[in-house]
Amino acid sequence: MASGYGLHGGTSRCFPFWQELLSCYVVNSNEEDNSGVKKCAPAMEDYYECLHHKKEAARTVALQNAYAKARQAHPRENQPTAQQIRNLGLLGKDDESKAFLAEQAKGR
Template sequence: MASGFGLNGGPSRCYNFWQEVLGCYVVNSGEGETGKKKCMPALEDYYECLHHKKEALRTMKMQAAYRKAEAAHPRENAPKAEQIRSLGLLGKEEEATAFLAKE
């Protein structure tokens, strides 16, 4: 939050990063543009804490790689058609009708 206080009181989750940015600006304020460039890593950390864009991008890349790997290697233990038929669900109509006729 802009006030520096979190939802439950106390400092917000990114307050420490903001303090680093302010400290960097105070130390490097007299140097003009080079002072701002020195503070860019701290500012990037603060923005990442606020918006999580780098983390989201990394997560999306990992998910895409996982999907690609899954598509390249189909299930190793997938049952074959013969195994599915042997479960008793297919090709056993005669036995089912005979069993139902007994009742």
Template sequence: MASGYGLAGGPSRCFPFWQELLACYVVNTDADDMSGGKKCLPVLEDYYECLHHKKEAARTRALQHAYRRAEAAHPRENAPKAGTIRNLGLLGKEEDTKSVLSATKK
């Protein structure tokens, strides 16, 4: 949260990353020379990731895409047809219901 406090009143989830970033800047820079701040880029990247979760979201999207691609490459063998699924529970279609239910129990 913007106030620096988390939802439960303690420090926010990214506060340790912020402290680490400040410590890096204090150690690597001084009032006259700010070039040492380049050493803090990995720490700054960690802090931004904590705030925005961009890398985590990209990784999740990539995993979901790979899973969908794998599912499309290997469709289910005994999947019921759309017409069979529509018939489930309707009067006069008990045979279809029994055949689908027996196929799913295997």
């Protein structure tokens, strides 16, 4: 919140960025000439990022996509099937679970 107060009192998380932006505007502009405001673009970008997290969200999506692509390029060897995973530890499936665990232990 630009008021400086957070949801639970005290300063909000973005208030320091707002103060930085405001001080940049005060230092770089006056009543006759506002051309110095262009110097405040990085401070404005930091403030908007604090408010909306657009860059952080884009970076997270890019990392998730890269991870999914790497998993597809290099699939696991001896990956258990869904049926094998469902049988592990369930009542009445002890024999299948023991056989699968023995097989996995042998493979290591």
